[in-house]
Amino acid sequence: MHPNITLLKQRLDALNQLRIDRAMANMGSAFQQVYTLLPIFLHYHHPKMPGYQDGIVPHGICAYIPNEAQALYLTDFCRMNDIPLAPHSTQALPITGVYSMGSTSSVGQSQSSDLDIWICHQSWLNSNELTILQAKCLLLEQWAASLGIEVNFFLIDENRFRQNLSGKLDSEDCGSTLHILLLDEFYRSAVRLAGKPILWNVVPADREMDYEEYVSELFADGSLKRDEWIDLGGLGALSAEEYFGASLWQLYKSIDSPYKAVLKTLLLETYSWEYPQSQLLALEIKRRLHNGELDSFSLDAYYMMLERVTTYLQAIGDDVRLDLVRRCFYLKVCERLSEPVAVIPVQGNWRREILNQLTNDWGWGSECLEILDNRENWKIERVREANNELLDALMQSYRNLIRFARRNNLSVSASPQDIGVLTRKLYAAFEALPGKVTLVNPQISPDLSEKNLTFIQVPIDRANRAGWYLYNQAATVDAIIGHQPLEYNRYLSKLVAWSYFNGLLTPETQLHVKNSQYCHTEKLQAFVADIARHFPLRVPASTPKALYSPCEIRHLALIVNLENDPTESLFQDAQPFDLGKLDVFSFGKQEQCLIGSVDLLYRNSWNEVRTLHFSGSQAVIEALKTILGKMHQDAEQPESVEVFCYSQHLRGLIQTRLQQLVSECISLRLSSNRQEPNRFKALRLSGQTWGLFFERLSVSVQKLENAVEFYGAISNNKLNGIPIQLKTGEEHLPEIIDGSASEGIIQFFFEDTEKGFNIYILDELNRVEVYLNCQGCIEELVCDVSRFYASSHERFTYGSGSVNFNLPQFSQIVQENGESRIVPFNSNSISPLSAPTVPVTKKDIILSHTF
Structure with a gap:
């Protein structure tokens, strides 16, 4: 034995x-x-x-x-x-x-x-x-x-x-x-x-x-x-290969438990420093x-981690991380040495005894202990400082381990799928991106709430950068002057989101707004209340399946007219209007869009929170393109899509119309019908027509200047060449068309020529557009346009501020016995110069006669 x-x-x-x-x-x-x-x-x-x-x-x-x-x-x-x-x-x-x-x-x-x-x-x-x-x-x-x-x-x-x-x-x-x-x-x-x-x-x-x-x-x-x-x-x-995957795992854990992860990550770094004699x-x-050796220190696994890491950091002269790791150790033990213990159990508090001995050896005074023991009352300034220290230390360890892996030409022992999950989780937590709301309090302090938050807007052409500044003081000159702002951003929505998701902004917080032309305190309070109702602060952690899959939007809000509200100047003369005919995207004789700014706020399947801002007459189309571009075709429908509107006038109508538009566009983007590769949505915005094209890999936007562009854009076979458009006042129509002019519908007339074909268009108000010597396939154009109108829920009429529910009518000018005659368009009426002849379908005939 x-x-x-x-x-x-x-x-x-x-x-x-x-x-x-x-x-x-x-x-x-x-x-x-x-x-x-x-x-x-x-x-x-x-x-x-x-x-x-x-x-x-x-x-x-x-x-x-x-x-x-x-x-x-x-x-x-x-x-x-x-x-x-x-x-x-x-x-x-x-x-x-x-x-x-x-x-x-x-x-x-x-x-x-x-x-x-x-x-x-x-x-x-x-x-x-x-x-x-x-x-x-x-x-x-x-x-x-x-x-x-x-x-x-x-x-x-x-x-x-x-x-x-x-x-x-x-x-x-x-x-x-x-x-x-x-x-x-x-x-x-x-x-x-x-x-x-x-x-x-x-x-x-x-x-x-x-x-x-x-x-x-x-x-x-x-x-x-x-x-x-x-x-x-x-x-x-x-094997040395295990260090890299292990360091990723500890960084992954640090997202939720940074103080514990710092010590373990530094232990891995110590092992790699000792390699190949790692003990x-x-x-x-x-x-x-x-x-x-059975004393209190020798066989305590946590103390031995500290002992080994201390030896390493002292050897490389890294006093900054040594001080940090000691503070991490102290906070993990959770014994408040600055506070007297009222009753000591009979067996004594052995953890407190060990910690007392250690802090004496480190030379810590009462002030240091009091600061650490008061961690539950730390507010944003100290928490952000602590978070930056922790993040810097973790990233330094990660960089050192990367250098170790390269120096030893190591591969990664973990599976590609696990590495993919970990790196995406780290990306979502640590990567700083435009518009991303950075979370600064990973279990550092239990309460960052502020009694007062003041949002101050600085306009253009001032000494300070134009944009918004956030202070955690009341809105008085004495409270603001001499204090550094907590955060700055060009747009208010980002500052509000940062305050809310980091826990500074609570229902008890007093909000103040200064120097803003459009956003007053009541509007800000309404915005905050909307966010709180629809965006929970705590959500389940992202699953490995979600992290291994493409990122998807889960909760989405469109914030309308928070900073720029065109409706404030409307209806000053109290003129009556018909709500049923009112187009919020192209309103009145000036065809003004009543949406002046759109802010996006969304949380994705990797639990990132993002904000984006769009302003001006094209804010709606830019916001739509951005939203749809972040949705791959096989993505799940967002769990919630909300529109928050803060207009002075027509708030409910603007909110409803935009909600309908966004929902329709998302449905088109995420439709599982692969038989319609060229799905399309037209939008009249500020007197201009825009097309959203739902392609297989992306969503593109095109401005449609005229009717030929509009209908050509939704055709599989676009019209070739540059059509010639006659200037206003020079329109010349064949006399035969005069007898067919009829208000309320769009009519296309095709006429063959030796150089191609001419297109004459009468819109629903009988306004004329003429395009001469065009090239392309008329038949495919007609079929695609008819298919679009037949399947569209909201049949869009080009060139009008109102919506017309009639299908376009297509006709052909033909010559018989030296005289012109108008006949309904069909494939047999197309000359060999413009398109191949194919049999006309029953659907084509029905569509060409529909009013």
Whole structure:
């Protein structure tokens, strides 16, 4: 027998009990209840116990022996329910062991810490059994949550690491990004709650490279019995390629827990700095255990991380990140050293004692401690400063790891799909883009709300940049003068969105607006109320599926006339008007668009929040093109599309018309009908006609100056050449057309010539357009125009401020016996000069005679 096996077993049992005691020390009764009873609910499956579900559910832990508290619970449970618990069969049980890992039992554990529980299971469990066991774990998580304790269960196949298997990437599981490094964290922090002890602990650190051979020797000579231990494998197979995927995973975690992620990311950087002589922390802890070093510091996994990172940062002379990592460590421990403790438990607060010793060694004074202990009251200035520090440190670590990978010509060990998910999550969280609302408070402070927010607009031609400035003071000269603004942006919507999504702007915040011609305080308050109703601050995290897929708009708002309201100057003479005939996009004799500004505010499937601003007479068409361009053809419909209008007049009508237009355009863009590759929407805007063309890969916009452009634009075969348009007053129509002129419809007359064909157009008011010597295919033009009008929900009439619901009429001027005659257009009437002859269809005849 190995001479140290018996002693090592005793030390392992003592260390495990020490960690259990430390995990329970100074924690509330709810945590102690969950931590104590979880093994019972995984070993037994009873209707009166949490986690119960009908059917055959895998349960039972190998070598489970209840401790004193668990035995007492089981005795009371059986007595209260007047039934004994059924014993387990003598066959191998499905759960090999239950272990807590991470910060639990370390100095890094706090009252707010969650519980990460590994349930190691037999490899013979099939996928259906694992699904049922996962469902039981979900019920146990819900039970713990009802007590105020967050628990995360991880089902770990006992052969996962030995066979290099990986889990499914999500917010908790690292997927393929970590392998040996994940096992390193488990080995250095695991606490056995029930089941088999971990075999790795008894293998000397200097035998790690021949781990399998040493383990075989232990079993062969009878030092250990194989079925009494769980063997997850050794740590000798760590490859340098794993560092990059691991660093991405830690950056991913830093989005929600930056203080914890800084320390772990720097540990990875330390490992890469030591490469190829990297000494994993788990091996160092095991070496100390084998040497009998059992003091408070030596075997604390969290303290050892700090110790190793400190040595590295001091070696490279990085005092800035060393100071930051110490503050991160202090804040993670959550012991307020600046505040006296009223009652010290009998066993003492060992975390507080360790932290006191550390801060004394660092030379921290009371002022530093008070600032850190007051973190829950930090406001935007200090939070933004802290966030920038954290982000700079994380990015520096990432850059160092990139250089390490290039220096060693490393590839990435993680799967391409997992890397894709992680990088897109990081892009969404950290990439600064125009219009993007940057979130500056990743769990740094619980409350950034401000009592007062003042928005000041600076017009053009002033000393300061034109645009909007945000202050967190009341709107008085004394409060503003001498203070730096919190934020600046050219447009108000971006500042409001930034304030709202970062938590500065709440229902209790007093809002003030200064120096704005169009936006007053009441309008701003209405805008804020609309955002709050339709954009929740907290939404579920983006799923890996969403991150791996193209970005899609989820919640969309169009904000109309917030900064530029053309309706303020309308109706000063109180002239009557007909709402039914009013066109908000081309209003009155001047054909003025009543939408002067459009701001877009949207949240996408990667949980980015973006804002964009458009102003002027073309704001509507520019906003539509932008929205539709961000929607790929196979995207899901947005969950919500809202129009917020802040016009002084006609607010409801403008909102309704724009809502209808946006909804129709989105439906056209996302239509699944692939039989209409050239879908089209025409819009009369400020007296000009615009066409939106819904193409396979994009949406394009074209200004249509005249009728030929308008109808040619929606034809598969555009008219070729540049048509000649006669100037006003010079229009000449063949006399034969005079007898066909009729108001209320658009009429096209085609006349063949030796050089091509002429087009004469009469609009619904009998206004004339003449195009001479045109080239192209008339038949396809007529068919496409007719098809467009026949299928359009809102049949657009070119060149008019009103909407006409008649289809265009097409006619041909033909010569018979030296005289001109007008006949309905059909393919047989087209000369060989202008188009090929094809049989006329019944639809063509019907359309050509429709009024």
